[in-house]
Amino acid sequence: MDFYNYYVLLYIDDLTIAAGVKEFEEILKRELAAADCADSVKVLETGSSGLKDYGIEISVYPGDVHYGNLSTADIDEIVHEHFIKGRVVTRLVVKPSEGQFKTSELGPQDVRLQNRIVLSLSGVIDPENIFEYFAEKGYEAIGKILEEKVLPEQVVEIIKASGLQGRGGAGFPTGLKWEFAHRAEGDQKYIICNADEGEPGTFKDRLILEGNPHLILEGMLIAGYATGAENGYIYIRGEYDLSIKRMEKALAQAYEYNLLGHNLFGSGFSFDIEIKKGAGAYVCGEETSLIESMEGKRGIPRLKPPFPGTRGLKGSPTVVNNVETLANIAPIILKGADWFRSFGTKSCPGTKVFTILGDVRYT
Structure with a gap:
């Protein structure tokens, strides 16, 4: 060395x-x-x-x-x-x-002055080097789940106990969303990472994707295991060239080291992820519009119910989680629900990443 x-x-x-x-x-x-x-x-x-x-x-x-x-x-x-x-x-x-x-x-x-969870390694590791993610306990959360044979419903309960809410805006409890999909019947289930950040002036998800793409992949793996899904998609804003490049490289590395694909760690759990590029429609940041777009239709919101958790992509149970939401999953599994609840408020535990810009002293 x-x-x-x-x-x-x-x-x-x-x-x-x-x-x-x-x-x-x-x-x-x-x-x-x-x-x-x-x-x-x-x-x-x-x-x-x-x-x-x-x-x-x-x-x-x-x-x-x-x-x-x-x-x-x-x-x-x-x-x-x-x-x-x-x-x-x-x-x-x-x-x-x-x-x-x-x-x-x-x-x-x-x-x-910040308590960094999802951004803890952004600006610290080389996001294009999987070994630097390994060195910071990368993929240990999914490894722990599979090695210790933690049941999917137990993983759901950990996320529910953490109080993690969706970080995309709606604030729906993540564990509850996973539970709906876990209990739903279906031969096929899907996990979708919503990386279609279309709000003008908002780019915090882009920074997470660019700074630590493997953290998102690990969060999707855990979501897939917990809900019974075997396929995941990253629906990413087409203008995010560097995010796409780094995520494509991260996916290739994860497959190379058998962290994605068939029968992971000899556990019987299989999971595949692919990238879908958005065409720039602002409305596709809404989960059902996003699903419509992925199915080749106009990105128009669906009437609810049914909700994606029971009838989403291709009519199958689907979990749609925001980038920042998924970035919290592995840390919660490794450090526990009580640790996560030590941040934030009683009604909304954890940390939140914000984009601050304009006529302010520090951004």
């Missing part, structure tokens, strides 16, 4: 790509090589930290120094001051509060 004097986390998402982060990365690596630092500084790609005010940003370890609002003109100074002379370039450090300079243990103050 190679060891380096410095590790640089480079945050890459759709917004930083538009800001020129790929050119920044190319020039950074070229400058490091020219300064004979290529063997002592390792540049690693990761997802977004969620701090959109900071434009192109990097974190440097050791020291957890967070530089933000960078341009290619700043690269030479960072290379020669920080990586060669060991001096922090203070003018480029993100300042958590007015007049204060701090290189905190966990990053900018905005992050340190």
